[in-house]
Amino acid sequence: MLDVSRFDPVFDSQRVFRRILGCMARPGKVDFLVPEESGFAPDRAVVVVALTLLDEETTFAALGEGKDRLARFCSLIAGSRMVPSGQADFVFVSGAKACPEITDLCRGSLLFPDRGATVVCRVAALRSETHERGVRLRLRGPGVKGEASLGVAGLARENLAYLREANNEFPLGVDTILVSADGRVACIPRSARMAWD
Amino acid sequence: MPDKQAVRPGYNFAFLDEQTKKEIRRRILKAVAVPGYQVPFASRELPIAQGWGTGGLQLTLALVGPGDVVKVIDQGSDDVVNAVNIRRLLLQTTGVKTTEDTGAATLIQTRHRIPEERLREEQALVFQVPYPEPLRRVEPSEVKTREMHAEADYSRLWVFLYEDIVRWREITIGAQYPVLVNGRYVMDPSPIPRWDIPKLHMAANLNLFGAGREKRIYAVPPYTRVEPLAFEDHQFRVESFDGKHCAVCGSTASFLDELIDDHTGARRHTCSDVAYCAKRHQLLSENGPGAGRQTGNETGGGA
Ligand SMILES: [Zn+2]
Secondary structure: OOOOOOOOOOHHHHHHHHHHHHHHOOOOOOEEOOOHHHOOOOOHHHHHHHHHHOOOOOEEEEOOOOHHHHHHHHHHOOOOEEOOHHHOOEEEEEOOOOOHHHHHOOEOOOOOHHHEOEEEEEEOEEEOOOOOOOEEEEEEOOOOOOOEEEEEEOOOHHHHHHHHHHOOOOOOOOEEEEEEOOOEEEEEOOOOEEEEO | OOOHHHOOOOOOOOOOOHHHHHHHHHHHHHHHHOOOOOEEOOOOOOOOOOOOOHHHHHHHHHHOOOOOEEEEEEOOEOOOHHHHHHHHHHHHHHOOEEOOOHHHOOEEEEEOOOOOOOOOOOOEEEEEOOOOOHHHHOOOOHHHHHHHHHOOOOHHHHHHHHHHHHHHOOOOOOOOOOEEEOOOEEEOOOOOOHHHHHHHOOOOOEEEEEEOOOOEEEEEOOOOOEEEOOEOOEOOOOOOOOOOOOOOOOOOOOOEEEEEOOOOOOEEEEEOOHHHHHHHHHHHHHHOHHHHOOOOOOOOOOO
16 A cells, blocks of 8 residues: 555645646646655655545546556545546556557546546656656647746656647647656646657 | 634634545646636635635635735725735634735735736736626526537627627727637636736736636636737727826826815826835835836736
């Protein structure tokens, strides 16, 4: 089971939410979800995101590596209900391996685009500049002054292509929260236009 | 640091229960991801009267944390009863620091104005919205307006604006001037004056809108296009204060309220943004008349 100790449901939720919001409003911005000095486990960032956003009113699916552990955590601790990935509000994805299910997630409807899924994607590392081991994303659109650069390690290029395909009919689409093993967060809302090297 | 003494016992932090906050937070993220689209949410009862900003207040309560410095304004003033009540509720349920200084605030809740001082990237502005639907002027049915937004079919609103021009030779909408967000959704910017509309365009700060009665949340992220609806030969114009200035601080680049003296009947003008006016007034009295020089359109409002 994942570690939920040291998470205050009132104050840590508020702090984590504001950081996710700051990143969702500014695609490409990288922030810390977990204090840098706290010596956290690699899954700590995904755990705090789940504790902040999921509850009995939400549904989720977990795909890829570590999915069983995450599924147990989300249903038992966060109280969220597991459903097939195509119907889930939140979809947990492991970024390193290609995950073609991304193109079949709920993208909302023209009447209710807000029903599009939120993808929580685990990656190895996130940096505002190019990461030596990873891919450099270039982002444009609402929240970005000109062009933003985001360095991501541990994210398969196939998954970027799947995300771009899922978001090619704005306002339909999915919104992505990238969380890294080193405790950071960055977001790619469906409104972002995305290119990579 | 928050003031623990100010917090009344028996309240949840920020009044709302955690499940309610979670729901509002999820909706806020979707609102940001689809700029200008109205996200439905389950609005809650609050211990202030409906129509007194329960939508904006619920957003503020879901956002606020111990590290925030909060400012609350109503029509540009921190001291009118609505602003005072909301600020008191925030203080009593969070102990959070409050300010009247726009530049010192991290979170600003407002009714009917955008501060004159340009907001920064790390600030969030929360609007209280009475009527979120910009198409209500032309279509009473919620089902139909939702379809019109879905299809980006705004032709009936354009006809409405055009008829206004035919009849009055200009678009007569003052407050609640409809805007196009990110080239996709027509949005009601809340009853701010036209003067404030240009401040939304490519703003550095995040703008969040909450309508309590109609249960809607929407957003304009930073650096997002916000264009007032207008015609080629009838451009959008802000209110004109040509030849007028603030009687207190001398400003010629802020939105002015007109006051009429009860006894003499004389008219004078003062800044609607009271904190902005006070800051300028203090600057002038400390540093002499040159200190308050304005380089025309410093607020973005005169464009
Ligand atoms: Zn003044």
